[in-house]
Amino acid sequence: MEKILANQVCASDPAHDIWKKQRHPLDCIFRPRSVAVIGASEREGSVGRTLLWNLIRSPFGGTVFPVNPQRHSVLGIKSYTDIASVPEMVDLAVIATPAATVPQVIRECVAAGVKGAIIISAGFKEIGEQGAALEKEVLAEARKGGMRIIGPNCLGLMNPLAGLNATFAGTSARSGNVAFISQSGALCTSILDWSLGENVGFSAFVSIGSMLDVGWGDLIEYLGDDPHTHSIVLYMESIGDAHAFLSAAREVAMDKPIIVLKVGHTEAAAKAAASHTGALTGSDEVLNAAFRRCGVLRVHTISDLFDMAETLAKQPRPKGNRLSIVTNAGGPGAIATDALISGGGTLSELAPETIQKLNQFLPAQWSHHNPIDILGDASSDRYAQTLEVVADDPNSDAMLVILTPQAMTNPTQTAEKLKSYSKLGKPILSSWMGGAEIAAGTEILNQAKIPTFPYPDTAVRLFNYMWHYTYNLKGIYETPSLPVDSDLHAPDRQLAERILAQATKSDRYLLTEYESKNLLAAYGIPTVPTEIATSDIEAVEIADRFGYPVVLKLHSEKITHKTDVGGVRLHLEDAAAVTRAFMGIAAKVRAIDPEAFLGVTVQPMVKMEGYELILGSSLDPQFGEVMLFGMGGQLVEVFRDRALALPPLNTTLARRMMEQTRIYQALQGVRGRKAIDMAKLEQLLVNFSQLVVEQPQIREIDINPLLVSADGMIALDARVVLHTDEDIAQRPIPAITPYPTKYVQCWQSRKGDRVTIRPIRPEDEPLMVQFHQSLSEESVYLRYAHTVKLTKRIAHERLTRICFIDYDREMVLAADYKNPETSEHEILGVARLSKLHGTNEAEFALIVSDHYHHQGLGTELLRRILEIGKEQNLEAIVGYILNSNDPMQSICRRLGFKLQPDPDEGMLKATFVL
Structure with a gap:
């Protein structure tokens, strides 16, 4: 029987703890056993002296070796002329020598077996081409020995929990559970000073510098595995490797908040940041779309950065944007309401039963609505009773309690009464307004894990951030509504490729309207029936066949904007009008460029009334393809009602993209107009995103207008620009790995059933529930x-780990069988390949449905997993098998795995060296 076991790397398997099980390559930087300070100095106030002093005064449990060829000792410690002279193996080299010397220093460190370096030195790409060339030389030397580098041009790194201070900061950070990463070393010192006064502690404190090697993705992945880190906060000037950042953030954000303060949302700030880091800063709108796509929360002030980390550490995320406000003063309640609505939040509408319960103990003069004004004489008991009732209100997602110190209201007693409500299942925030009089109450609430703020609008701003965070995560992990049957929406990829190949073969990089519409039709996007006419007689024949009125448009391989040259004629009611229009377009275009006129396209005049939308895609230098959706038509640039998203999309992500626009509300029906078919529009966006990611020859594509109404939707015009051969070679890597269609293959079981083995999709979650049953x-x-338990195995939170995957980080193959008796799809088996963090190895997991044992499916799934591992240049694939699982052991031996006992796991370890 093919009953199969192999552990998988995911949060749903708590027994598998990478952090403890193996030494990560970045451990040599965060948890070194020995450190060499290259450039250690005795000179007062020097970086080399401060670095050495910070390392020796912090008990990180390792040995420190000063390296200085001019001195026998530094700060009373024996010094060495170079890294090769150090008598022990060194994990981490902290380098504070002039930039020009760093390539040689790295070369010597690699030769000495050093695996990690922090380059403090400045003078690299931030100074221009000469510095950038130095960086390339440094990285080339480091790659020879597999060395990882933080910096250059950085403050250094602290691991307060381990006692490591490898920085030249004046003080050490307190230990805690917040990881802070910053591109600005100067900001690090300011934050460090602030944190000591605010008693904020850190699990890691990292100045990342210009990210020559170790970038955001590496650190997010590493700290995501760290059990001591509960949240990750970032000060970002440039994103660096966008693909690595999004991939790591998406994996970690579900378990740990990632909060980013990204500067550069104004043009002036963007230029300043680029100058400071030596990197180009991309579009801020695209960045916001990227942050939404990976579940990262963006804030706009330093205080919000840490307030959010604290708030999310103390309170759960709200399920929605409805806030209940309890206050003893009307003014602060009104201030909170304004801030809530301005930030997109909603005042919860009190349920009738809630009002009835409140009426039983509140004075008759209470507000009887939200904000819940319990009056200026509110006692601590009145506050507690009110909060208890409001917490049970089904219309409320969170609560804010506001207190102003009045004669009958005791801030300290009220805080004492409320501290027992810190774990209501819904977030509770507080605003104790005042000075010394409310200080004791504020301390009580904070100790009880109820975040408190001096002003109610500040508390509400934090709540708005919280529900936006929930909203973004839901968008990533909400099960899409697209039918599982992929045949329903399978594109004609061969037709699309022929259209694009024909254009490039003719050295054309702009498709004609006719070609563009056929390209859209190949991906299931409805277009107006269109035919080409090269003469006025042919145009009349086509118009007669379509029926009047018709539209004539210039057919040209040279002219993009047809309206600019009089190349569009509308409402042509008869043959004579068609003839005149053809002659008029031909004469006007030939006067400009005789070779530009190739005829006209003829298409029916669409009579459908509705909304004009725009749907398009272009390339961002950091993130690759970026989709645009919004209000279309001739005034598209005037209204600028648009939303951006990173493809590919599913139906959930398509809806979230539309929700970012103002036109979205109108599409659901306003002023007597019927709502359009939103599910159909979602699917159209999904199809369009598929076109964008599957056809890399496309540089830009616009559908404007896309006409939609309750009667249907149709692309009236389209423009497609292709890459030149030179451009496509420099095309940025897409930030989101698209669905890997190349792994979709058919297989036949021993009893003759035809099964499709394919990568899993988010839409498969319902099928996975049935599979586990x-x-x-x-x-x-x-x-x-x-x-x-079954309930745990089919929980949405767990299945997201299997169905909503990053195809670059892992692969899950599902055996999909369409039952001929029911015409329903079933998943018969699942195989998973998960890359192990910090290595070039992966771990496999495999299980087959009981009723499909003995059919060879387990062997086939594992064989294909091995093929994928080879294609991705992995070094090895491992799995863990129970000693009693003879069938699985047999499969592994048959495929070439080596089996040996694993004393740590208490089972057999199967290893396949690729």
Whole structure:
């Protein structure tokens, strides 16, 4: 029987803890056993002296070796002339020598076996081409020995929990559970000073510098695995490797908040940041779309950065944007309401039963609506009773309690009463307004994990951030509504490729309207029936066939904007009008360029009334393809009602993209107009995103207008620009790895069933629920090495780890079988390949439905996993198998795995060296 077990790397398997199990390559930087300070100095106030002093006064448990060829000792410690002279193996080199010397220093460190370096030195790409060339030389030397580098041009790094201070800061950070990463060393010192006064502690404190090697993605991944880090906050000037950032952030954000303060949302700030870091800063709108796509929360002030980290550490995320406000003063309640509505939040509407309960103990003069004004004489008991009732209101997602110190209201007693409500299942925030009189109450609330703020609008701003964070995560992990049957929406890829190949073969990089519409039609995007006419007689024949009125448009391979040259004629009611229009277009265009006129396109005049939308895509230098959706037509640049998103999309992401626009509300029906078919529009956006990611020859594409109404939707015009051969070679890597269609293959079982083995999709979650329902307890035990209840296995939070994957980081293959009796799809087996963080190895997991054992499916799934591992240039694939699981052991041996006992896991470790 093919009952299969192999652990997988994911949060749903707590027994597998990478952080403890293996030494990560960045451990040599964060948890070194020995450190060499290259450039250590005795000179007062020098960077080299401060670095050495900080390392020796902090008990990180390792040995410190000063390296200085001019001195026998530094600060009383024996010094060495170079890294090769150090008598022990060094994990981390902290380099504070002139930039020009750093390539040689790195070369010597690699030769000495050093695996990590922090380059403090400045004078690299931030100074121009000469510095950039130095960086390339440094990186080339480091790559020879697999060395990882933080910096250059940075303050250094602290691991307060381990006692490591490898910086030249004046003080050490307190230990805590917030990881702080900054591109600005100067900001690091300011934050460090602020944190000591605010008693904020850190699990890691990193100045990342210009990110020559280690970037955001590396650190987010590493700290995401760190059990001591509960949230990650970033000060960002440039994003660096966009793909690595999004991939790591998306994986970590579900478990740990990632909060970013990204400067450069104004043009002046963007230029300043680029000058400071030596990197180009991309479009801020695109960045916002990227942050939404990976679940990162963006804030706009330093205080919000840490307030959000604290708030999310103390309180759960709200499920929605409805806030209930309890206050003893009307003014602060009104201030909070304004801030809430301005930020997109909503005042919760009190349920009738809530009002009835409040009426039983509140004075008759209470507000009887939200904000809930319980009056200036509110006692601590009145506050507590009110909060208890409001917490149960089904219309409320969170609560804000405001207190102003009045004669009958005791801030300290009220805080004492409220501290027991810190774990209501809904977030609770507070605003104790005042000075010394409310200080004791504020301390009580903070200790009880109820975040408190001096002003109610500040508290509301934090709540708005919180629900936006929830909203973004839901958009990523909400199960899409697209039918599982991919045949329903399969594009004609061969037709699309022929159209593009024909254009490039003719050295054309602008498709004609006719070609553009056929390209859209190949991906299921409805277009107006269109035919080409090269003469006025042919134009009349086509118009007669379509029926009047018709539209004539210039057909040209040279002219893009047809209206600019009089190349569009509308409402042509008869043959004579068609003839005149043809002659008029021909004469006007030939006068400009005789070779530009190739005829006209003829198409029916669409009579449908509706909304004109724009749907397009262009390239961002950092993120690759970026989609645009919004209000279209001739005034598209005037209204600028648009939203951006990174493709590919699913139906959930398509809806979230539309929700960012003002036109979205109108599409749902206003002023007597019927709503359009939103599900159909979502699918159209999904198809368009598929076109964009699957056809890399496309540089820009616009559908404007896309006409939509309750009667249907149709692309009236389209413009497609292609890459030149030179451009496509420099095309940026897409930030989001698209669905890997190349791994979709058919397979036949031993009994003759035809099964499609394909990468899993978010839409497969319902099928995965059914799959787990088909598993016996024995199969579950063999897979997980312990029993796991069905309710836990099919929980949405767990299945997102399997269905909503980053295809670059892992691969899940599902055996999809369409039952001929029911015409329903079933998943018969699942194989998973998960890359191990910090290595070039991966771990496999595999399980087959009980009713499909003995069909060779387990062997086939594992064979294909091995093929994917080879294609991705992995060094090895491992898995862990129970000693009693003979069938799985047999499959592994048959495919070439080496099996050996693993004493740490108490089972067999199967290893396949690629």
